[in-house]
Amino acid sequence: MPATDTKSAIRREALRLFSERGFAAVSMRELAEAVGMHQGGIYNHFPSKQALLVDLMATHINALLEAHEAAMEEVQGPEAQLRAFVQNHVSYHLDYPKDVFLAYMELRSLDAVNRKDIVALRNRYEQSLRTILEEGRSRGLFRIDDAAVHARMLLSMLTGATTWYRDDGRLDRDAIVACHVRGAMQSVGLEVTEP
Amino acid sequence: MPATDTKSAIRREALRLFSERGFAAVSMRELAEAVGMHQGGIYNHFPSKQALLVDLMATHINALLEAHEAAMEEVQGPEAQLRAFVQNHVSYHLDYPKDVFLAYMELRSLDAVNRKDIVALRNRYEQSLRTILEEGRSRGLFRIDDAAVHARMLLSMLTGATTWYRDDGRLDRDAIVACHVRGAMQSVGLEVTEP
DNA sequence: CATAAATATGAATGATCGTTCATTCATATC
DNA sequence: GATATGAATGAACGATCATTCATATTTATG
Structure with a gap:
């Protein structure tokens, strides 16, 4: 082997x-x-248990950032960008729930140096959502109180599915993604047309 | 002493x-x-480390349920009920972030018997939100795809603040609660009037 | 087939784990 | 003031922890 x-x-x-x-x-x-x-x-x-954890977390966060950047290419305007962000985020999270859960839960198990690197990558990701929300708000498209808080609210909301989603559940992947897209779009005050 | x-x-x-x-x-x-x-x-x-964990988690979940039931007394109609639920949930979570975080993260550290009890209490809480959403949806007040999924989405969103809220942060407690109330109300398709 | 490099073994390292226990201490009751 | 009780001590228990290492085995290369 x-x-x-x-x-x-x-x-x-x-x-x-x-x-x-x-x-x-x-x-x-x-x-x-x-x-x-x-x-x-x-x-x-x-070389160590810690290095193994770092390997897993860095692989995940880089893959997420890569998927995110691919999904956002050539998408213009806050509304379309928000939709693309949510779709990619939820899709990725349903595909790799263990990776996501680990990166979210075990930050505290990293030593100071490694944690700093991972947190920097995560902040970059969060910042990109915040920018979309700021832009939508300043253009009068989104009705939100605070872009930074709303970004975190959305990330929590969109990430939560990893803790309960099952492949053999009542709703399939696309239906769950759709629920999240709708909830997110409506949360910023947009109207979503019925299917 | x-x-x-x-x-x-x-x-x-x-x-x-x-x-x-x-x-x-x-x-x-x-x-x-x-x-x-x-x-x-x-x-x-x-008597044991496990018993200490159970003590902490049971105390928290019972306190949360108590606060919840007090907050929902005599509140009528899905919209008012949702607002009351969100206000209570976020307020409580900002007041007791450690308790919440522990109960959320350490379910897996409980043995089977203790976990079953805690999960049952948590499900009761989640069910009460689901009922509000079902009612709002069937009356045509809320525009959501699925009450069960939306309940979980909201709980994730509303619980997330515990991981980043600081007393000395940019926004005070009430402002953060307001952000969450607005985001939650809008997420079900309600219009929220500007302050 | 020979040789070197990579990989796996399984025992051993010292440290630390949750828990127990005989003992001591402080306080309250009679 | 004698006695009972709950709480704290500090050492000790066997088990398990992450890690190391000399040795054996497998794999790749000539």
């Missing part, structure tokens, strides 16, 4: 275990057992 | 440490040190 398979298996199981039970509550022994190897071997692929 | 002071000091420091760093990442030694006592003494007040 080539090395890269083991490494990605470690990533996959670590993502699953850390997101399910928390970084601190999962031991390297458990992780190794889940992968089907012995504890020492993990250190051939990742 | 009477015993009750020590017990509440343990509660206070446990709430702080568990919410800041996570239940699994805080040791009984650290907790004891934060309280200013030795590790063994905690067990005179709580």
Whole structure:
């Protein structure tokens, strides 16, 4: 078995275990057992438990930013931009709920240096939503009290689905995305036409 | 010093440490040190670390339900009920951010029996919001796709403030509550008059 | 096939975990 | 003032933690 398979298996199981039970509550022994190897071997692929967490979180946040930038290309005007942002955000979050949950929950498990880097990336993402809201507000398109607060409100709202969405649930992915798009558009005071 | 002071000091420091760093990442030694006592003494007040967590979470969820029921008394009609729900929810969450964060994050640290009880209480709370949304939708007052999904969207949105609100922040408590009330009312398609 | 590099093993490291316990201490009751 | 009680101490328990390492095995390269 080539090395890269083991490494990605470690990533996959670590993502699953850390997101399910928390970084601190999962031991390297458990992780190794889940992968089907012995504890020492993990250190051939990742220098420490902390480095493994950083790898998972950085991979996620970079992938999210990449998807975001691709989704926002050539989309003009606050209303269309907000719609594109919400669609991409919710779609991505439903596709990678574990990655999202881990990045959200385990910031506090990072040491100071690593946390600073991840937070900077997250702030960049939040800032891009804030800019859309500011622009919509200053043009009189959006009716909101405060762009910064509203950006955070929306991010919380749109991210929450990761905690309860199931593939075999009552509503499919597109229906849930649609609920969120509508809720977000209406939250800034826009009218959404009935389907 | 009477015993009750020590017990509440343990509660206070446990709430702080568990919410800041996570239940699994805080040791009984650290907790004891934060309280200013030795590790063994905690067990005179709580039979186990798990029991301490259950105590904190049950206290919170019951207090939230109590505040909720008081806030909803004699409030009639979906629009007024939604407004009352949001106001109470956000106010309570800004007052007790650590309690909220702990109850939200550490469900997975509870054993099966305790988790079942807490989840049942939380579902009761979520159900009451869902009922308001269903009622508003069926009367044609709210424009939402799905009451269950919208209830969860709103709860995520309204709970998020606990993760970033600071007493010395740019906006005061009432302003933040107002942002959330407006965002929530508009999210169901209601018009909110400018202040 | 030989050799080197990468990877896996499994035991061992010292530290720390939640919990227990015999003991001491302070306070309240009779 | 003797005694009972709840609380705090501080050492100790076995278990488990992340990590290291010498060794064995597998894989890739000549």
